[in-house]
Amino acid sequence: VYALYNVSYAILSYPAGVLSDRVPRRVVFATGLGIFAAAYIGLGAVTSAGWVWFFLPLYGGYTALTDGVGKAWVADLLPEERVGSGLGFYQGLAGGAALLAGVWAGLAWGSTGRLPLLVSGFLVAGLAGVLLLAGARLERDGARSPVRA
Template sequence: MPNGQRGRVFGLHRAADTAGAVVGPLIGLALYEALDHHLRPLFWAALIPAALSVALIAAVRDPRTTHTTRTAARTPQARWRDLPRPYWRVLAVLTVFGLVNFPDALLLLRAHQLGLSTAGVVLAYAVYNLAYAALSYPAGALSDRWPRPAVFAAGLVFFAIGYLGLGLIHAPWLIFLVLPLYGGFNACTDGVGKAWISALVPDHQQGTAQGLYQGATGAAVLVAGLWAGLAWNGTGQVPLIVSGTAALLIAAALPAVTAVRTRS
């Protein structure tokens, strides 16, 4: 990966991937209206792009396969125990944050509880993803020039705005202001987080480092979903406010706690 462009690369990937999460819900919304609000045939229709996606994998070829085979013997073996200490420090902090980052499905449940119809929830989700996709590349490019902990911390501020906003508002129309701001959270953390992890480890440990990062933070999000669901209590205000406040505290401490020198 080109030096000084890690944020751009991961940001472009997130922007392209999330663009599908804008188009998909809008197509689903159109079909939902066309099918007279019947969900079962909509689920069957969703199988079509899923099957096509799997089929398209067969057309993917890795141009580095031959080169990788020739150089495998000269590549140091990547072991998780050999990952550098700065990586573990960053991983620990981001995993702790994952414990308050519960699944977006609960945010959409809150939107519905605030008064949005099923169609309104789908539209709000599409607006959120539109902001996420639009901001991902600029946020990644910014992280190539500014310290990535600072950009990630800015994402946690957007997270807090989204969670505290959903926890405190009562008017349904405000959801269409809060969720796009919340989209700034993933834009400033998803691709930026991967670029940050990538810059902490040598090339031969990239797969191991990214796999552990995704596994640890994914497990933390699972735990967050469990405790938030148990504490939902009809409105979800308590877990939303708790998580939003915790994110602000982590954002304030993040640059100092994870202050390490990384590769660009």
């Protein structure tokens, strides 16, 4: 069943990259975070195994909209002579965040169960997506944004 995640990630990655060449990467990335939030809250709330067939491909869509797009966004923000080291730093941060999230998940799952864990993922991803979109709106309206898209 988990292969549904991998298949949807593989199928959707190229279209997500094409989309990020046409609309601001910040918006594509934020959309991915919104999908992550929906998939996480969905996986936490389902009581029937049938829903997993819906939410795991949705989770793959999140990864497709954030993994390559995030790297492209970081590359856009860096001077040409720093792209390699900058992407290495970005991946190091992403790996560290994944490690912390995994430790948090193990602790939370063991003590409170899956729903509080998945709700916390939903809230953090949703907040991050809203902040990214708010930054895009401020930038579009002429205010300065600390992050270029």
